[in-house]
Amino acid sequence: MITATDMELRAGSRILVSGANLRVQPGDRIGLVGRNGAGKTTSLRVLAGEGQPYGGAITRKGELGYLPQDPREGDLSVIAKDRVLSARGLDQLLRDMEKAQSKMAELVDPDELEVAVTKYGKLEERFAALGGYAAESEAARICSNLGLPDRVLEQQLKTLSGGQRRRVELARILFAASEAGIGAKSSTILLIDEPTNHLDADSITWLRGFLKSHDGGLVVISHDVELLDDVVNKVWFLDAIRGEVDIYNLGWKKxxxxxxxxxxxxxxxxxxxxxxxxxxxxxxxxxxxxxxxxxxxxxxxxxxxxxxxGLDEVRQSDKVAKISFPAPASCGKTPLMAEGLSKSYGSLEIFTGVDLAIDKGSRVVVLGFNGAGKTTLLRLLGGSEKMDAGKIVPGHGLKIGYFAQEHETLDHNASVWENIRHMAPDEQEQRLRSLLGTFLFTGEQLDQPAGTLSGGEKTRLALAGLVSSAANVLLLDEPTNNLDPASREQVLDALRRYEGAVVLVTHDPGAVEALEPERVILLPDGTEDHWSEDYLELVQLA
Structure with a gap:
């Protein structure tokens, strides 16, 4: 159980939440909602114990599983399967059992062997208590349902894309909360932030069923209305105007x-x-x-x-960032080309020999199943990662704008203002301030460190950087993730009207339809084809 008493949260001197009294108990499936920047992610992080409230007290009893928006940093040399199993300590137990078996095979002295056998027996008892081999099968089943096949689970985390690492983390906390092999209902409270990001349609459907049947307690932040409608039995509405949390003991529609x-x-x-x-x-x-x-x-x-x-403020319509890309800088007929691009991580080959040519004003969608190298390709084109072979051939006047899926183009330690100043060093200060204002960054928010922004706010800041760049080739990796519906529509409308070239990676069919692509690049082979509606189904599956 989690109890928050008189909780106050701030971003700098700005009050996000004041006087909140919240409780999460077994059986609660709570949707935490509110506009982007209201403080949802901060609230969840503090409830999980990964941040401290400005005021008030929080108590926690029992096990917690927390999924943040951004992939956690840590030992990226760990095998993905071991990371999932570590949720119950099974990874270390399996290694200890293997070592004990090897030692028993080498021992000759009866007394030493008896000691080793006893030790192995205790390890095996502990392994069985945690679910044993049935738990391993359960972990594999959860991973499979989240689009993590065996070949991915055998890879080190550092070889995986940000989306794959996040699915490993989601699998890990769901495995910790799973009943399989334990023989009792789960008491784990799950705190999960945008769990459907990077999931295909089948995985989202499976996840909804898992969360709906979870009885240990749940708080979820999501822009997936179908998930909220299907899963939650309570709603916490974080009102950004009043800085208060309104509690509704109702399902989504009510x-x-x-x-x-x-x-x-x-x-x-x-x-x-x-x-x-x-x-x-x-x-x-x-x-x-x-x-x-x-x-x-x-x-x-x-x-x-x-x-x-004595009156509450009347709620005005939530402000929406006014996103509009300026006319792109002039360029030649083919501003961006690549020849023979190849990339591997250790012995794992992502793709090899990929050629492409991005013509002025062209619209291209990159498709491929998870792990096929879509994000990697954009990183190579954007210059944030080095290729193993091949070369990028810039055309006349090339000016690239790169939107990174995990916001790695932002300096999380720098303020909002310092980030935009770095993105557009030659732009006039007043024009940059006006630009940030249209993206809903004003006043004290300009001094807020980018790392403390919500996922939606980071997306808006990164998009503001693109707008300030006057780029003629946009490389967009999941640009609609973490956005509320109104902000998403603004992004899609800006995409429709943009006159430059776009290379898009997305799981969002609406983003593809807004782009009206002419061509598609299929990875890992690098095959190029004319766009047709037949590819639209692959967008959500990829």
Whole structure:
């Protein structure tokens, strides 16, 4: 169980949440919702114990499983399968059992052998208590359902894409919460931030079923309305205007109805109070002109102000970043070419001999199953990673804008302002400030470290950098991840109107339809084809 008492959260001096009293108990499946930047990710991180509240207290009892938005750093030399099994300590137990077996095979002395056999027996008992070989099978099943085949599970984490590493982390916490081999209902509380990112349609469907049947407690942040509708039985709405968490002990559809009713009530109450306050102020002004009634006038004015101060702010429509790419810098007929690109991680070959030519204003989608090298290809083209063989051939006037899936183009230790200044060093300061304003970064937020931004805010900052660049070739890797529906539509609309060339990697069919691609590059072979609607199904599967 998790209990938060009078919790206050801040981003710099900006109050995100104030006076929140929250509880997560077994059986709770809670959707944590609110606009981008309201503090959802910060709230989840603090509830998980990976951050401290500015005020209040948080207590935790039992096991927790936490999935952050960004892949965790750590020992990337670990095998993916071992990372998943480590959730129950099975990876180390298996290694210890293998060592014990090898030692028993070498021993001749009966006394030493007896000691070794006893030690092995204790290890085996512990292994069985944690689910044993059935648990290994359960881990494999979870991984398979999340699109992690055996060949990926045998690789080191450093050879995997950011999306694959995140799925390994998701598999790990689901395995920890799984009942298989334990013989009792799970008591693990899951705290998961955007779990459907990087998942294909089948994996999302399976995940919804897993979370719906989980009885240990759940708090989930997601822009997947179908998941929220199918899974949650409670909703926490983080109101960015009031800095408060409204608790609804309702499923998703009933929550939407109740929240709409609450907003109407607040507007009605405020309108009535403003009307009464206005009448009081008018009367006070009339009475204030007479010295004998000055005290009464002051009291009326105080009553009017008290009426207004006691009201919640009326919720305005959430602001949406106004995204519009400027006219791209002039360039030649084919601004970007690549010849014979090859990339491997150790003995693992990602792709080899890939050729491509990106013509001025062309629209290209890169497709391939998870692990085929889509993100790797964009990193090579964007210059953030070195190829093993081949070369990039820049055309006349090439100006690349690269949007990285994991936001690695941002300096997480630098502020919002320092990041945009670095992206556009020659731009006028006032124009950059205006640009950040259109992307909803104003005031104290400009001094906020980029690493403390939510996933949606990082996406907006990275997109602001692209807009400031006047690039003529955009390399976009999952640009709609972590965005609320309104912001996503803004991105898609900007994509439709952009006049430069685009190379797009996405699981979002809507992004592909907005792009209206002409060509498709299929990895790992690097085959090029004309776009057809037949490829649209592969977008979600890839």
């Amino acid at each position: 929550y939407l109805e109740a929240r709409a009713t609450d907003e109407k009530r607040r507007r009605r109450e405020r309108a009535n109070a403003e009307k009464k306050a206005g009448a009081l102020m008018t009367q006070a002004a009339k009475m204030g002109a007479k010295a004998t009634k000055a005290v009464a006038a002051q009291n009326m004015a105080k009553r009017a102000q008290k009426l207004l101060d």
